[in-house]
Amino acid sequence: xxxxxxxxxxxxxxxxxxxxxxxxxxxxxxxxxxxxxxxxxxxxxxxxxxxxxxxxxxxxxxxxxxxxxxxxxxxxxxxxxxxxxxxxxxxxxxxxxxxxxxxxxxxxxxxxxxxxxxxxxxxxxxxxxxxxxxxxxxxxxxxxxxxxxxxxxxxxxxxxxxxxxxxxxxxxxxxxxxxxxxxxxxxxxxxxxxxxxxxxxxxxxxxxxxxxxxxxxxxxxxxxxxxxxxxxxxxxxxxxxxxxxxxxxxxxxxxxxxxxxxxxxxxxxxxxxxxxxxxxxxxxxxxxxxxxxxxxxxxxxxxxxxxxxxxxxxxxxxxxxxxxxxxxxxxxxxxxxxxxxxxxxxxxxxxxxxxxxxxxxxxxxx
Amino acid sequence: xxxxxxxxxxxxxxxxxxxxxxxxxxxxxxxxxxxxxxxxxxxxxxxxxxxxxxxxxxxxxxxxxxxxxxxxxxxxxxxxxxxxxxxxxxxxxxxxxxxxxxxxxxxxxxxxxxxxxxxxxxxxxxxxxxxxxxxxxxxxxxxxxxxxxxxxxxxxxxxxxxxxxxxxxxxxxxxxxxxxxxxxxxxxxxxxxxxxxxxxxxxxxxxxxxxxxxxxxxxxxxxxxxxxxxxxxxxxxxxxxxxxxxxxxxxxxxxxxxxxxxxxxxxxxxxxxxxxxxxxxxxxxxxxxxxxxxxxxxxxxxxxxxxxxxxxxxxxxxxxxxxxxxxxxxxxxxxxxxxxxxxxxxxxxxxxxxxxxxxxxxxxxx
DNA sequence: TATTGGTTCTGAAACGTTACGGTCCATCCA
DNA sequence: TGGATGGACCGTAACGTTTCAGAACCAATA
Numbered sequence: 001x002x003x004x005x006x007x008x009x010x011x012x013x014x015x016x017x018x019x020x021x022x023x024x025x026x027x028x029x030x031x032x033x034x035x036x037x038x039x040x041x042x043x044x045x046x047x048x049x050x051x052x053x054x055x056x057x058x059x060x061x062x063x064x065x066x067x068x069x070x071x072x073x074x075x076x077x078x079x080x081x082x083x084x085x086x087x088x089x090x091x092x093x094x095x096x097x098x099x100x101x102x103x104x105x106x107x108x109x110x111x112x113x114x115x116x117x118x119x120x121x122x123x124x125x126x127x128x129x130x131x132x133x134x135x136x137x138x139x140x141x142x143x144x145x146x147x148x149x150x151x152x153x154x155x156x157x158x159x160x161x162x163x164x165x166x167x168x169x170x171x172x173x174x175x176x177x178x179x180x181x182x183x184x185x186x187x188x189x190x191x192x193x194x195x196x197x198x199x200x201x202x203x204x205x206x207x208x209x210x211x212x213x214x215x216x217x218x219x220x221x222x223x224x225x226x227x228x229x230x231x232x233x234x235x236x237x238x239x240x241x242x243x244x245x246x247x248x249x250x251x252x253x254x255x256x257x258x259x260x261x262x263x264x265x266x267x268x269x270x271x272x273x274x275x276x277x278x279x280x281x282x283x284x285x286x287x288x289x290x291x292x293x294x295x296x297x298x299x300x301x302x303x304x305x306x307x308x309x310x311x312x313x314x315x316x317x318x319x320x321x322x323x324x325x326x327x328x329x330x331x332x333x334x335x336x337x338x339x340x341x342x343x344x345x346x347x348x349x350x351x352x353x354x355x356x357x358x359x360x361x362x363x364x365x366x
Numbered sequence: 367x368x369x370x371x372x373x374x375x376x377x378x379x380x381x382x383x384x385x386x387x388x389x390x391x392x393x394x395x396x397x398x399x400x401x402x403x404x405x406x407x408x409x410x411x412x413x414x415x416x417x418x419x420x421x422x423x424x425x426x427x428x429x430x431x432x433x434x435x436x437x438x439x440x441x442x443x444x445x446x447x448x449x450x451x452x453x454x455x456x457x458x459x460x461x462x463x464x465x466x467x468x469x470x471x472x473x474x475x476x477x478x479x480x481x482x483x484x485x486x487x488x489x490x491x492x493x494x495x496x497x498x499x500x501x502x503x504x505x506x507x508x509x510x511x512x513x514x515x516x517x518x519x520x521x522x523x524x525x526x527x528x529x530x531x532x533x534x535x536x537x538x539x540x541x542x543x544x545x546x547x548x549x550x551x552x553x554x555x556x557x558x559x560x561x562x563x564x565x566x567x568x569x570x571x572x573x574x575x576x577x578x579x580x581x582x583x584x585x586x587x588x589x590x591x592x593x594x595x596x597x598x599x600x601x602x603x604x605x606x607x608x609x610x611x612x613x614x615x616x617x618x619x620x621x622x623x624x625x626x627x628x629x630x631x632x633x634x635x636x637x638x639x640x641x642x643x644x645x646x647x648x649x650x651x652x653x654x655x656x657x658x659x660x661x662x663x664x665x666x667x668x669x670x671x672x673x674x675x676x677x678x679x680x681x682x683x684x685x686x687x688x689x690x691x692x693x694x695x696x697x698x699x700x701x702x703x704x705x706x707x708x709x710x711x712x713x714x715x716x717x718x719x720x721x722x723x724x725x726x727x728x729x730x731x732x
Numbered sequence: 733t734a735t736t737g738g739t740t741c742t743g744a745a746a747c748g749t750t751a752c753g754g755t756c757c758a759t760c761c762a
Numbered sequence: 763t764g765g766a767t768g769g770a771c772c773g774t775a776a777c778g779t780t781t782c783a784g785a786a787c788c789a790a791t792a
Contacts, residue, residue, distance in 0.1 A: 010515060012778055023742045028780060037740065055515050059492045060435060061778035063426045064747050070490045071474060080467055084460035094450035097475055101446055104484075106491060107475040108437060111467040118470075124436045125472060126425045126492050149376060149421050378748055389772045394750060403770065427748035430777050736791070746781080755772075761765090 011054035020048055031057055063126060071106035072096075072329055073127035075145055077114045077135045082247040086275055087303040089134065091318035092155070092325075096131060099326025112141045114198060119144040129329045131155065136198050136214035153329045155321060156217045165340045166325045170220040173314045173345040177270070177298060178228030180312070180347060184355050186268040186296060187234055190259035191225065191241040192252060192280060193218050193272040200245040202254075204262070207237060221272050221300070240266070244276065252279020253286075260287065267296060267356030274299035274306040274313055281309070281352065292354035302348060310351035317343050377420035386414055397423055429492060437472035438462075438695055439493035441511055443480045443501045448613040452641055453669040455500065457684035458521070458691075462497060465692025478507045480564060485510040495695045497521065502564050502580035519695045521687060522583045531706045532691045536586040539680045539711040543636070543664060544594030546678070546713060550721050552634040552662060553600055556625035557591065557607040558618060558646060559584050559638040566611040568620075570628070573603060587638050587666070606632070610642065618645020619652075626653065633662060633722030640665035640672040640679055647675070647718065658720035668714060676717035683709050 017024045022041070029036040030045040037045075049056070063069045074096065076083055083089040100107045105128070111121045122144040129151040135142050137157060145152055146163070153164045181189065196205065196213035210226075213219035226236040240259045244251035255276065256269060260283070269284075271277035277299030281291055289295045299306050302315025324341045383390045388407070395402040396411040403411075415422070429435045440462065442449055449455040466473045471494070477487045488510040495517040501508050503523060511518055512529070519530045547555070562571065562579035576592075579585035592602040606625045610617035621642065622635055626649070635650075637643035643665030647657055655661045665672050668681025690707045 013780095014778070024779080025743080025781085026741060029741085032780080041740085055513055056489055057780090058430075058778055059490050060426060060429045061747090062490070062780075063492055064424075064430050064749085064778080065780045067747075069426060069492065070487075071492075073472075080463050081460060084456055084463070090450055090456055094447060097446050097450070100475070101477040101479060104477055104487060106439075106477055106487065109463055109466070109473040109475075111470055111472055113467060121436075121470060121472065123422055124425050124428070126429055126435065126437075147421055379750095380748070390748090391750080391773080392771060395771085398750080407770085423750090424748055427777090428750070430748080430779085431750040433777075734792090736789105738787105738789090740785100740787080742783105742785070744782095747779085749777085751776085752774090753772105754774100756770085758767105758769090760767080762763100 011052040069126045073108045073125045073130045076133045088301040088318045092322040095319035095322025096326045099323045103330045153325045171224045174221045174224035176347045188266045189268045190266045192255040195245045205241045205243045249279035252276035253283040256280035256283040274301045274303045296353040312350040312353035315346045377418040435492045439474045439491045439496045442499045454667040454684045458688035461685035461688025462692045465689045469696045519691045537590045540587045540590035542713045554632045555634045556632040558621040561611045571607045571609045615645035618642035619649040622646035622649040640667045640669045662719040678716040678719035681712045
């Protein structure tokens with residue numbers, strides 16, 4: 001006979017159909033295609049569902065059948081804490097989330113910390129596509145994503161065959177920044193950059209490590225700086241470049257200290273992110289160095305806090321980057337793939353860059 | 367015969383098994399339980415998989431079978447933009463994401479904007495549980511979540527039968543803040559609060575709307591303020607309370623303006639969030655009102671920027687709140703449910719609260 | 733009366749996987 | 763030599779849904 005109301009096993013579409021004496025199709029239609037059955041029957045189905053405690057079609061079973069998960073996976077191998085504390089990353093996340101929301105898609109944060117070699121989370125993610133952000137090009141998680149038979153969009157990565165991409169022209173942006181410093185007269189500089197690989201190296205960076213860096217963005221910026229300063233005769237091998245694994249202001253402080261200890265004569269400290277630059281400014285202050293009179297400091301990203309303190313930096317549209325990544329993924333099957341979106345950047349000359357002391361003396365001196 | 371390497375239909379566990387002449391179980395074991403088959407056979411399975419382009423077991427089919435999605439759903443009906451711009455919300459998100467990552471679980475942002483009545487996204491979410499944050503108690507999305515047969519944790523909500531909860535003692539925290547202002551001598555005050563319901567009402571809030579507010583947190587804070595000031599004879603009906611739907615500093619500015627236009631005599635402006643308070647301070651500055659000499663401004667949350675400007679506020683451990691919510695959800699089946707976690711808060715007396723002018727005159731006057 | 737057309741509902745076949753309870757066989761020990 | 767042991771693998775039965783081609787019915791049309 002009919003099943004008891006509080007059956008041990010939870011109600012399913014089938015049990016509901018049996019209870020009602022109709023086909024499963026009809027029950028399914030009651031939820032998904034109300035026009036396919038009479039209002040009266042639909043009412044009965046829904047009421048019986050309530051009575052039996054049937055919560056509606058199981059999302060996973062539906063996904064299996066329709067081959068749609070209704071969600072986009074986000075892979076970011078930055079440590080979550082650093083990611084959420086970096087306004088640039090949060091902005092990216094916001095843009096991506098907005099694009100997903102517009103399309104009625106969920107956004108799944110895939111658990112993949114940089115230390116964890118375990119790629120299982122990528123395999124387990126029930127998603128219709130992936131967005132990859134801030135990941136070294138040799139990351140096993142990235143490889144696992146690319147093996148999955150779903151569309152993927154990578155951000156700030158070198159071109160990958162058959163994969164859409166979003167990014168900025170890091171080389172041009174960095175070159176513009178370098179030119180600005182060169183024109184001001186800086187020749188002795190130091191650099192603070194984010195991590196260049198999956199291994200931790202909180203120290204000076206030899207040339208080969210710079211060239212083989214697995215973070216495309218960092219590698220490109222270092223190369224662009226080297227090339228730009230080479231045009232005015234700076235030997236890049238003599239430029240102190242310091243790397244930090246953790247992306248925090250504290251990292252910026254200690255890195256700046258490391259550079260300044262090694263070479264107190266530098267007149268400009270170029271940081272590859274605003275977060276690092278803010279830390280560097282704190283360290284400069286601690287040493288009694290006035291910015292920019294005694295030391296020029298620059299960043300990259302254009303986060304609100306950088307704007308507040310007047311940091312000289314390169315603004316990039318982080319929110320738009322996230323949104324573009326989402327759109328690219330969700331509009332898939334349009335246009336000939338792969339596609340690549342390059343967003344504009346803007347050099348922001350703030351109050352933290354000025355002429356070096358020596359140059360100033362030449363300029364205004366006797 | 368064996369299938370062609372580039373079959374039209376993508377390879378599956380079954381087709382792989384057929385190709386190899388083994389059972390599906392064995393192929394499954396090759397991926398999930400390497401100890402259940404000989405290394406040699408496993409090698410063959412994996413190699414054939416590569417050859418046929420089999421990407422490994424389908425995550426959705428696996429979820430269906432195992433009844434585990436490996437992800438937690440987050441429902442927040444705040445507009446995404448406001449959520450990502452509010453450091454308190456980002457902190458919560460960070461804590462929750464950390465808890466999920468620790469457990470190897472994904473975190474799914476369910477697309478549910480406040481305007482959208484469509485709860486389909488909740489039904490479609492393939493998750494093992496839900497965390498609900500910043501949602502009015504009559505939100506249809508919340509109702510849809512509670513109908514799903516998965517564990518749920520609600521944040522900043524009144525107790526729901528059989529549902530775990532995380533929150534702070536809003537009443538006690540607000541009372542402490544009110545006492546602080548009362549002791550300073552404030553009697554004529556104004557209030558700026560976040561939205562009280564699903565409808566937009568960017569205006570003064572009549573008493574009945576205050577009492578029937580669907581955001582538990584806001585309702586509790588207003589009630590606590592009313593009760594505290596009643597003890598010193600303040601008639602709450604005369605206190606201007608202004609509401610803003612959007613949670614931005616711009617909202618704080620315009621709300622403060624609205625209050626000050628109505629009652630320029632107030633000596634303190636109590637805001638129910640730091641974001642609103644920061645906006646209020648900007649508006650005070652615009653009017654030439656010195657804080658705190660001419661106007662005391664207070665917030666709630668204890669976000670970093672509030673600390674930077676020395677805002678008087680109540681600090682709550684937002685990251686811990688998110689982490690606790692995640693832990694509660696993922697530790698399910700422990701202890702007798704439902705459980706409730708109440709986190710500590712701290713009154714931070716900053717530089718934005720002081721004695722009112724009138725009181726100061728009485729104090730130091732002739 | 734036969735035909736058409738529309739609505740309402742059905743039955744069976746996927747979707748791709750893992751859990752469960754085995755069987756088979758070689759080996760080991762007494 | 764008999765019995766026990768354990769490794770390697772298998773077959774079947776779900777998991778709960780959607781899809782698709784039609785069947786049954788009824789009313790209206792020619």
